[in-house]
Amino acid sequence: MSGGKAPGGGRGRRARVTLRQIADEVGTSQSTASRALAGHGYVAPELKARIEEAAARLGYVPDISARTLKGHSSGLIGLLVSDLRNQFYAQLAAGVEQTVAAAGHQVVLVDDHGDEAEAVRGAKAFVAMRAAGVLLAPVGREATELLVGHGTPVVEVDRRSGVRGCDAVIIDSESGAREAVGHLLALGHRRIAVVVDETVWDTGRNRLKGYRAAHRAAGVPLARRLVLDLGLRPDDPRRDVAAFLDANPDVTAVFAANNVMAEAVWQELKRRGAAVPGRCSMVSFDDLTWMRVVEPGLTAVRQPVYEMGNRAAQLLIERIDGGHGRAETRTLRPELVLRGSTAAPASAPGADIGAS
């Protein structure tokens, strides 16, 4: 509290402050200075106080690389996501950061843009920096395998690559999808489209599975033509949705498998002036800000994304300091939030949403 000026005082300050300099300043050895500042072993209280004072006065900040080199692990935690511009991943990153920071570690962030080669490069960087652990939303097996092979603790988030030896925290896509589609079926819809952009990861696959399961449970036959799979990173999903609706003008409801698809569907329905839910109901998997702000609000499967980030980071940290039990997968339950975009289908059979 008293004299502790802001270290550096804005001056040139070329010389880095090391333990050595603290020791010289006080007239003791590095060993003792180290013990004093670390709080281990014996140091006379008076000397310890002088060392701490000198450290504060000179603005000493220990060098993490030196510590890491000796101790075999930096405090850094890697986080690999697929698209930070997507609110989903941003929320996830925020949740992770919060827990990691609370535990006194830092997050190293890498965005692989859904590209496995970039993911592998990120994983290599994590190994190189001796990251204490890594959290990732896998885009393939390779990155996870590389990390696990190097003995780095890994927790997968949102999806699983299937690599053995790593924990995972995921959201139950199948039951969320089943509930959402079940809701539409219960309202009386019989021609429900599903729009996905990937079925290579277990998220997309399981949402599709849930869609089918709901149909089976309701005894409603499935039609392959009602499944619109745009493939990863489509150029202009809205246009694809438009073409699909032209080809299938009889659909009365759409289930969008993620927030990107939901936006495309919503925009296209608005563009062609199709009343929601009058002519066409819709449900989104993943609930973003805009979905509760638009008129009518979108019925959506809310995923506890931020919490998923918290939990995953928590699990990783437990694994890092000592947990050697079996790898486990924790599953979070999503929640269907009913809003205005879903209603019973129009009774008039002629009212379809095809192009004018």
Next chain:
Amino acid sequence: MSGGKAPGGGRGRRARVTLRQIADEVGTSQSTASRALAGHGYVAPELKARIEEAAARLGYVPDISARTLKGHSSGLIGLLVSDLRNQFYAQLAAGVEQTVAAAGHQVVLVDDHGDEAEAVRGAKAFVAMRAAGVLLAPVGREATELLVGHGTPVVEVDRRSGVRGCDAVIIDSESGAREAVGHLLALGHRRIAVVVDETVWDTGRNRLKGYRAAHRAAGVPLARRLVLDLGLRPDDPRRDVAAFLDANPDVTAVFAANNVMAEAVWQELKRRGAAVPGRCSMVSFDDLTWMRVVEPGLTAVRQPVYEMGNRAAQLLIERIDGGHGRAETRTLRPELVLRGSTAAPASAPGADIGAS
């Protein structure tokens, strides 16, 4: 390719692979192995090939801490933002990450939640890890001073703390606000409210300044009662907006100084069934997804946030590898995007938006 198996092969792999082991494997020295892999100095081509093969075969990944310890700087770049859950900062982070990754560095992400003490802790961590440079949206002077004092290159983003010796990339808040409010004035509005949540940083301050400048330019008198300042991190901004509208039922347009305020204003206008723009026009500073999705679309000042992240990272990297010129501030121009939420005020004088 040929034999290059996935390193580690999933087995236990206890022993870390170091340069030493590569050297032993090939029957040469660390020095030579280092030169071979780094590409500096003399190494016989045949020997170099054998060393590279051994490195690949054993899955050698150089230890960054050792390199950092020797070289005085890690390749890490710190990024300090105020709230990752806010799309604005998420976009910013995405832009930064992209440029940083392209330059072969990594981003260390810290979210200070707008709290200066946390920002200082983050800054200390950056110094400790010998970050090559730091990007931050300042929440005070202290973090920047600490970093600059330790000789770490700093680029401030979105706001400036006023600390000398660091670059900055910002968006011209004042002119953006002037344009937005000028647009409302040109439409004939004379009682335009402005809603801000901070005037302590230069963003909020300059947006308010732009609001005033537009009024002066149009010769419209300012009324203090039309300025709603909620202060940082208000509990329930929507309620505050409601109280404000009750107290000032004669406003015909609202200028929201950022995306959080815009959401509160929008929600409240919708809640009380006030037609937009029929009874009340509105403009947002900052343009998010939902603003173009709602009906009618929100007129907004679009900020090139992602690009700001790119540019800031670019500037920092230039500064890191050698740029020793004077600190500079680059200013990006925002752009007013006209959508449906702004129109001429209702001619009927009695039509106000007070509580029912």
Next chain:
DNA sequence: TTCCCACATGGGATCGATGCCATATGGCGT
């Protein structure tokens, strides 16, 4: 008095990559 132990401090090896410097060889010019 002697021994032991708690207390206290310093010496120095260690982590792994880097890069300077010493050493060594062979070819070529004078």
Next chain:
DNA sequence: ACGCCATATGGCATCGATCCCATGTGGGAA
């Protein structure tokens, strides 16, 4: 025959914190 330089390789100090071990001191018990 001598020297020089390009080529090639290894030895070793270095970066800074940590921690084991050696050393040293004083007090209390036997």
